[in-house]
Amino acid sequence: MALGEVVVSATGIEKYFGENHVLRGVDLEVRERETVMLIGRSGSGKTTMLRCLNFLEEPTVGSVEIDGVRVEADPLHQRSRAHQEQIRQIRLRAGMLFQDFNLFPHMTVLQNCIEAPTRVKGLPKGQAVELAESFLGKVGLLEKRDEYPARLSGGQKQRVAIARALTMQPKVLMFDEPTSALDPELVGEVLQVMETLAHEGSTMIVVTHEMSFAHEAADRVVFMEGGVIVEEGPPEQVLVEPNQEATRQFLRRFLGRGAASVPGGTGETAMPILSTGGRGQGTAA
Numbered sequence: 001m002a003l004g005e006v007v008v009s010a011t012g013i014e015k016y017f018g019e020n021h022v023l024r025g026v027d028l029e030v031r032e033r034e035t036v037m038l039i040g041r042s043g044s045g046k047t048t049m050l051r052c053l054n055f056l057e058e059p060t061v062g063s064v065e066i067d068g069v070r071v072e073a074d075p076l077h078q079r080s081r082a083h084q085e086q087i088r089q090i091r092l093r094a095g096m097l098f099q100d101f102n103l104f105p106h107m108t109v110l111q112n113c114i115e116a117p118t119r120v121k122g123l124p125k126g127q128a129v130e131l132a133e134s135f136l137g138k139v140g141l142l143e144k145r146d147e148y149p150a151r152l153s154g155g156q157k158q159r160v161a162i163a164r165a166l167t168m169q170p171k172v173l174m175f176d177e178p179t180s181a182l183d184p185e186l187v188g189e190v191l192q193v194m195e196t197l198a199h200e201g202s203t204m205i206v207v208t209h210e211m212s213f214a215h216e217a218a219d220r221v222v223f224m225e226g227g228v229i230v231e232e233g234p235p236e237q238v239l240v241e242p243n244q245e246a247t248r249q250f251l252r253r254f255l256g257r258g259a260a261s262v263p264g265g266t267g268e269t270a271m272p273i274l275s276t277g278g279r280g281q282g283t284a285a
C-alpha cells in the first residue's frame, strides 16, 4: 500500500534517567499508512522511545512532530500553557496502547470506548457510539458492548482497548508489547486484529518481541540497541538478511531455540530465519 505524508517525525531524541543515558539520539519518521515495528533486547530503550513520542516521558533533548504539531524537549520543565496544550494536541493524535489494557473496570465496553471521544474531544454521544460500535465490530466484539471488562478474557480486553483507541481516530496508534501480558493462546487474536489494521492502512508504531508478526505485518522494522537505531528497513532485510552484525547477533540469540540458519551458510554469514508458519525457510532461501 502506498505510503502518504510524514505523520510522525522525531528528531535527535535523547533521554537521561539520572546518569543513565537511555536514548542517545534517535531519529524516527513514520508515514501515513506505515506500520513500523520496534525491536531490540530488553533495556535497549524501545518503551522509552515510544513514551517520548507522546510525552509520557519527557525527552531530554530533541523534538517530536505529530501531524503538524511540534514540541521541543523541555528538560527544565519550564513549560508554558501553550506547550502543555501542544502536548495535549500530540496525545490526541497519537493513541497509545499498553500491555495491561488500562480499561476502566466500572464501565461497560461501550462506555469505555466513548468516554474519551465525548469528554476529551467533545464528540456528540450518538456519533461516539456509532464510531465505537463500528470499531468494536472490527475487532470482533460488538456483542460484548454491554459487558464489563472483568468478564472478558485478556485477549478480548486488549481488543476492546484497540477499539477504544480507534474511536479517538488518532493519526497514529502506538503499541507497547500489546500481547506480552496475555496467555499464549490469546496472543493470536490480538495480533490478527493488528495485522488487519496494518494491512488496511492504519499508521502504527509497535514495540514487539513477536518476530513472525513483525515479519508479516511491518512495512519497516527498526532495530534498537543501546539507545540508538542500529538498523532499519523492510522486514525481509532486518529480520532475514540484516546488514549489521549487532542485528544478526540479536536475532540469533532471540530466535536461538526456535530458529535455524540458512543451510549451507558459513558460521559467519549464516542468517537467522523465522520459523513462521511455513514462510521462514522459503523467505530466507
Ligand SMILES: Nc1ncnc2c1ncn2[C@@H]1O[C@H](COP(=O)(O)OP(=O)(O)OP(=O)(O)O)[C@@H](O)[C@H]1O
Pocket (backbone or CB within 6 Å): 017, 020, 022, 040, 041, 042, 043, 044, 045, 046, 047, 048, 049
Ligand atoms: N522511569 C524510569 N526511571 C529510570 N530508569 C528507567 C525508567 N524507565 C526506563 N528506565 C531505564 O531505561 C532503560 C531502557 O528501558 P526501556 O524500558 O525503554 O527498555 P525496553 O527496550 O522497552 O526493554 P523491554 O524489552 O524489557 O521492555 C533501562 O535501562 C531502564 O532501566
Ligand SMILES: [Mg+2]
Pocket (backbone or CB within 6 Å): 046, 047, 048, 207
Ligand atoms: Mg519495554
